Every structure is written in C-alpha cells, then in structure tokens.
Amino acid sequence: MSGDGDLRFPDGFRWGVATSAFQCEGAAGKPSSTWARWEALGHVRAGNRSGVACNWWLDAESDFDRARDLGLNQLRLSVDWARVEPVIGRFDDDALGRYREMVVALRDRGIEPMATLHHFDQPVWLEDMGGFENPAAVELFVRFTERVLEAVGDVCRDWITFNEPNVYSTVGYVIGDFPPGRHGDTRAALRVQRNMARAHARAYALIHAVIPRAFVSWTQHLISFVPDRPGHRGDEWAAKLSDRMFNRPFLEVVADGRSAGPPGLRIDVPEAKDTCDFVAVNLYGRRRVRFSVREWRAAFNRFAPPAPDAPRGDPGAEEKFGEPYPQGIRALGAWLGRLGKPLVITENGYADALDRVRPGVIAEAVRSMHSLLERGFDVRGYHHWTLADNFEWDAGWDLRFGLYELDIATQERTPRRSAQLYGEIARANGLDRETLVRHGVEAPS
Numbered sequence: 001m002s003g004d005g006d007l008r009f010p011d012g013f014r015w016g017v018a019t020s021a022f023q024c025e026g027a028a029g030k031p032s033s034t035w036a037r038w039e040a041l042g043h044v045r046a047g048n049r050s051g052v053a054c055n056w057w058l059d060a061e062s063d064f065d066r067a068r069d070l071g072l073n074q075l076r077l078s079v080d081w082a083r084v085e086p087v088i089g090r091f092d093d094d095a096l097g098r099y100r101e102m103v104v105a106l107r108d109r110g111i112e113p114m115a116t117l118h119h120f121d122q123p124v125w126l127e128d129m130g131g132f133e134n135p136a137a138v139e140l141f142v143r144f145t146e147r148v149l150e151a152v153g154d155v156c157r158d159w160i161t162f163n164e165p166n167v168y169s170t171v172g173y174v175i176g177d178f179p180p181g182r183h184g185d186t187r188a189a190l191r192v193q194r195n196m197a198r199a200h201a202r203a204y205a206l207i208h209a210v211i212p213r214a215f216v217s218w219t220q221h222l223i224s225f226v227p228d229r230p231g232h233r234g235d236e237w238a239a240k241l242s243d244r245m246f247n248r249p250f251l252e253v254v255a256d257g258r259s260a261g262p263p264g265l266r267i268d269v270p271e272a273k274d275t276c277d278f279v280a281v282n283l284y285g286r287r288r289v290r291f292s293v294r295e296w297r298a299a300f301n302r303f304a305p306p307a308p309d310a311p312r313g314d315p316g317a318e319e320k321f322g323e324p325y326p327q328g329i330r331a332l333g334a335w336l337g338r339l340g341k342p343l344v345i346t347e348n349g350y351a352d353a354l355d356r357v358r359p360g361v362i363a364e365a366v367r368s369m370h371s372l373l374e375r376g377f378d379v380r381g382y383h384h385w386t387l388a389d390n391f392e393w394d395a396g397w398d399l400r401f402g403l404y405e406l407d408i409a410t411q412e413r414t415p416r417r418s419a420q421l422y423g424e425i426a427r428a429n430g431l432d433r434e435t436l437v438r439h440g441v442e443a444p445s
C-alpha cells in the first residue's frame with residue numbers, strides 16, 4: 001500500500017472484535033443471572049429468548065477460527081460472574097476452567113485476549129442485595145476478580161474491569177430498559193457509578209499486583225449529543241447537559257479522583273485517580289437533542305429522530321443509537337489529551353442486517369483513527385462490535401451487529417460483505433482506495 005491517501009497503521013496495531021458472555025453464551029443451562037431472569041420475565045422485545053445465543057459455552061472456538069481467518073489479532077470477551085460464582089461464596093472451577101480454555105484457544109490462534117470482568121450481566125444473588133447500589137458489591141467484585149485472575153492471570157494481559165458504567169446505570173436506573181428496571185432514579189445511578197468506581201480502583205490494583213505488565217481500563221460509552229435545532233438555546237443547553245451527565249463523570253473520576261458538580265451530585269472516589277493504562281472507548285452514534293421540560297428526569301432531553309438523509313440501519317436502531325457516527329472518534333482528541341493515555345476503540349459498529357451502512361462505518365472509523373494518529377495521538381487498537389450477530393439485550397434478536405449473519409435455528413454463519421472488508425483492513429494493517437472501490441464503499445472524507 002503506497003498510494004496517495006492510503007492509510008497505514010503502526011506495526012502491532014490491534015484489529016479485533018468485541019463480544020460479551022451473555023450475548024454469545026445465552027441463558028440456556030446457566031445459573032440464574034439478572035439477564036436470564038429479565039428475559040424470562042418477558043422484558044425483551046417481542047418476548048425473544050437468548051437460548052444458547054452463539055453457542056459459545058460449548059463452542060466458541062469455531063468463531064475464534066473465523067476471527068483468525070479474518071486476520072484479527074485481538075478479541076475482547078467477558079467472563080460471566082453468574083457462571084463463576086452461582087451462589088455467593090461458591091466458585092465453580094469448571095466454569096473458570098472453560099474460560100481458561102477460551103483464552104488459551106485465542107492465544108493458540110495468534111489472537112491476544114482482552115477480558116472484561118463485568119459486562120452488564122451479574123448473578124441474581126448480587127442483584128437481590130441491591131447490586132452495585134450496595135457498597136458490599138465492591139468487596140464481592142474484588143473477590144470474584146481474584147478468582148478469575150487465579151484462573152487466567154498467566155495467559156491474559158489486557159483487562160477491562162467494567163463495561164460502560166454510564167450505560168449500565170443510566171439504562172438500568174433512569175430509563176428502565178435494563179434490570180433492575182428503575183425509572184428516573186438519577187441518584188441511584190450515581191450511587192452505582194460511585195461503587196463501580198471504587199470496585200474498579202481495587203480491581204485495577206489487584207490485576208497489576210498479579211500481572212505486572214497488565215494493560216487495564218474500563219470502557220467508556222461516548223455519545224455525540226448535538227442540538228436538534230442548531231442555535232436553539234434550550235436544545236443547546238440540553239445537549240450539553242446530556243454530555244455532562246452521560247459522557248463525563250466516570251472519565252473525570254479516573255482523571256481527577258472525582259467528577260465535576262455539586263457535592264451529592266458528584267462521584268468522589270479519590271482512589272480511582274489514574275487507574276487506567278489506556279482509555280477504552282465504545283462509540284456508536286450521534287443523537288439529536290430537543291429540550292423538553294417534561295423530560296426533567298432525563299436531563300431535559302427528548303431525543304429527536306435523525307435527519308431524513310442520515311444513513312439508516314435496522315428498523316428501530318436509530319431510536320436506540322441515533323445515527324451511526326464513527327466520525328465521533330476524531331473528537332476524542334480532547335479526552336485523550338486530558339488523560340495522556342493510549343486509546344483503544346473497544347467497540348464500534350451499527351445494527352444493520354442488510355449490511356448497507358456497516359462498510360461505510362468501518363471505513364470511516366479507520367479514517368478517523370488515522371486522523372488521530374496523524375495528529376500525534378497514541379491509538380493502539382480497534383474492536384468492531386461484533387463478530388457474529390448476538391443477543392442484543394432488550395432488543396433481543398431484532399438488531400443485528402455481526403460481521404457474520406447468524407441463523408439462530410441452525411447456528412450457521414454467513415459472512416456479510418463487511419467481514420471481507422474488515423478482514424482485508426486487518427491483514428493489510430491499513431486501508432487503501434482500491435480496497436474501498438472494490439467493496440463499493442465511498443471513500444471516507
């Protein structure tokens with residue numbers, strides 16, 4: 001690759017895919033977890049059930065083969081706490097053994113594992129004690145982390161403690177679509193984030209004590225909020241407030257030991273200061289914000305639909321994610337400058353069964369990361385969400401994020417055109433114009 005405008009990446013750049021345990025392993029045959037219970041109670045769209053999902057509990061290895069064949073060199077997966085500790089204080093060595101098998105299987109394929117300790121799902125016994133609203137969750141998380149480290153600490157260097165504390169707390173305690181299904185309880189969402197920050201800080205220290213070269217972070221979901229009516233003071237104010245309340249607090253806690261804001265409405269966890277080795281960002285969409293007094297509990301924010309000419313994925317995707325906006329990666333420079341750490345995009349993608357917008361999303365993400373590299377930022381890797389369609393939380397099987405299409409009845413996978421494109425990018429460690437033209441993707445800006 002050498003032409004003008006071709007995008008080369010530094011040697012050793014990580015091209016990966018991100019996944020999570022519940023979404024790929026499903027609820028079938030597993031000890032009760034909050035999501036297994038939530039779907040059994042009928043809270044998932046159209047009553048969908050996860051079943052065995054992508055069948056990873058029995059066979060993740062075939063998908064690991066696919067990742068290797070695409071030329072990927074990293075895969076992010078999570079450890080399911082409910083499988084590992086089905087009853088408080090009782091650890092299941094077979095479950096830990098299965099996770100070790102998975103991590104080793106990745107390494108055998110030349111794929112570096114990145115393990116997430118908490119990706120939304122958790123044991124029901126924890127939820128029934130108040131989950132992360134209860135300060136006791138901190139010690140319990142630390143004990144769980146210790147056991148996971150004993151099982152895989154020698155074969156895994158890259159770690160994520162918590163996946164998206166901002167999504168977990170907002171969707172579970174303010175919007176109500178995730179368990180425990182609370183509405184408008186902003187204070188509870190703050191308590192949850194506070195305890196997660198404490199648990200993160202403890203787990204960060206513990207992982208480093210066991211694995212001196214560990215590379216550890218949490219993942220931060222970032223949404224680009226823009227006023228629906230540019231120049232409208234209410235919309236502009238509400239967009240800023242959403243950014244402040246959703247995007248910033250956890251990042252600020254890790255940067256400064258506390259978030260901005262008045263006492264009572266901020267997160268003060270001094271021991272969390274500087275507890276990350278990289279900034280891990282999950283980024284999907286841009287949302288248009290309209291000021292609405294009736295939405296006072298949700299930062300006065302009533303989401304407006306994307307512009308009519310915005311790219312569209314699966315029906316309903318825009319309601320949840322706004323429009324696809326990988327360009328948001330460029331604006332991360334400011335955050336990066338602030339923390340002075342390397343950046344890894346730990347999730348990016350879009351729900352798009354027909355694969356009409358995904359190739360453009362991938363190409364633009366590559367372009368955006370490259371522009372950050374050109375500006376001197378230390379971008380280390382990119383994980384596409386996700387390898388094969390998996391169980392999309394409260395949207396069940398309705399939203400399809402996979403590079404591979406999954407037939408849930410037969411477990412057959414069919415590569416979408418994006419799989420080809422992403423594989424070529426990973427193998428070339430970059431992207432050239434000819435590849436874009438061959439895949440019929442518009443040259444990114």
Ligand code: BGC
Nearest residue numbers: 020163164167221282385392
């Ligand atoms: C979550 C994933 C989820 C993806 C798409 C992220 O917020 O970490 O578990 O599937 O978004 O909704």
